Amino acid sequence: MTTPRLKLLERARPEIMAMQPYSSARMEAGQATIMLNANESPWAPPGDDDCGLNRYPDPQPKALRMRLADLYGVAAEQVLVGRGSDEAIDLLVRAFCREGRDTILISPPTFGMYAVAARTQGAAVIEAPLAADFAVDADALLAKVTDSTRLVFVCTPNNPTGALVPLPTVERLATALRDRALVVVDEAYLEFAGDAPSATGLLDRYDNVAVLRTLSKAYALAGARVGTLIAHADVVALLRRIQAPYPVPAPCADAALAALSAQGIAQARERIAILRGERERLARALPSARGVLAVYPSAANFLCVRFADAQAAYRALLAAGIVVRDVGRYPQLADCLRITIGTPQENAALLGALGLREAVA
Ligand SMILES: *Cc1c(COP(=O)(O)O)cnc(C)c1O
Secondary structure (H helix, E strand, O other), X not given: OOOOOOHHHHHOOHHHHHOOOOOOXXXXXXXXXXXXXXXXXXXXXXXXXXXXXXXXXXXXOHHHHHHHHXXXXXXXXXXXXXXXXXXXHHHHHHHHOOOOOOEEEEOOOOXXXXXXXXXXXXXXXXXXXOOOOOOOOHHHHHHOOOOOEEEEEEEOOOOOOOOOOOXXXXXXXHHHOOOOOEEEEEOOOHHHOOOOOOHHHHOOOOOOEEEXXXXXXXXXXXXXXXXXXXXXXXXXXXHHHHOOOOOOOHHXXXXXXXXXXXXXXXXXXXXXXXXXXXXXXXXXXXXXXXXXXXXXXXXXXXXXXXXXXXXXXXXXXXXXOOOOEEXXXXXXXXXXXXXXXXXXXXXXXXXXXXXXXXXXX
């Protein structure tokens, strides 16, 4: 990769392009049956009869990578599997942003990890706020682009507002930033957005688009930490250079494959349908609760709700044993709470705690 095929890689950190990546023992295993190259124990640990936990896992577990490629409708070489999409955000910032020089662009209020990853790397965070209706303002974003811009994060549906970003907006950014910056489209909640199309459909035409998907939300696997970055194969190869040697623990890969079995997918679909129905039920009921000023349209598995006094609502819910997310610290979200959609019973309890007992029946 010292001679980049992808023009965008000229915008990556040159020291990462130049370095010799770590080659793990597992990558060199080949067809051997006696494995004396990785200083592993030759015996399985107690209780592990067939998992092979004494061995380091495949750096990019092949079966899982292929399954994810199939799920998202892309090629396996466009897929990077990692420790949640949080890891992919961190890898992108570390691969593209030189400390003290390069910057990322975000549209607050949005997911906090983009800024955390950038600040950890010493990259400045440039902000182009969302419009009053929480729409991404492509003109405002592009007006903030400079020669130091490396990554532009678009979260759709956006956390914590729930608003979907139309694909033409993403495409407009990708066109304007071709060969200059990577448009990172975080689709952590896209499964809850009905038939809204994924930005993966842009990858054929735009090599400066990267899409983040996760099994943490719709596939009920937050505890397993499995996320996917989908991008041009050269971007995937770039990130592999700096990713930890064995980022996907074997039990987590197994859990992911189980979640993505035919049965797992069928169950996820049913549950997504339930959560979407519950989201609409709550969105209809909540405006009648005392102190609710607005329930914002959401394409995700949560609702962003503005209260006259969010602290009072938060305390009332907590007194009923219900914890929600106070997002009042975000710009434009004073007195807002982000409420995750739970089971029908949990949602009934929420409505009850807000004085809407009649809506429970
Ligand atoms: C939850 C969330 C993630 C994190 O996903 P993991 O795969 O669990 O790391 C990424 N982006 C957004 C917007 C999220 O809300």
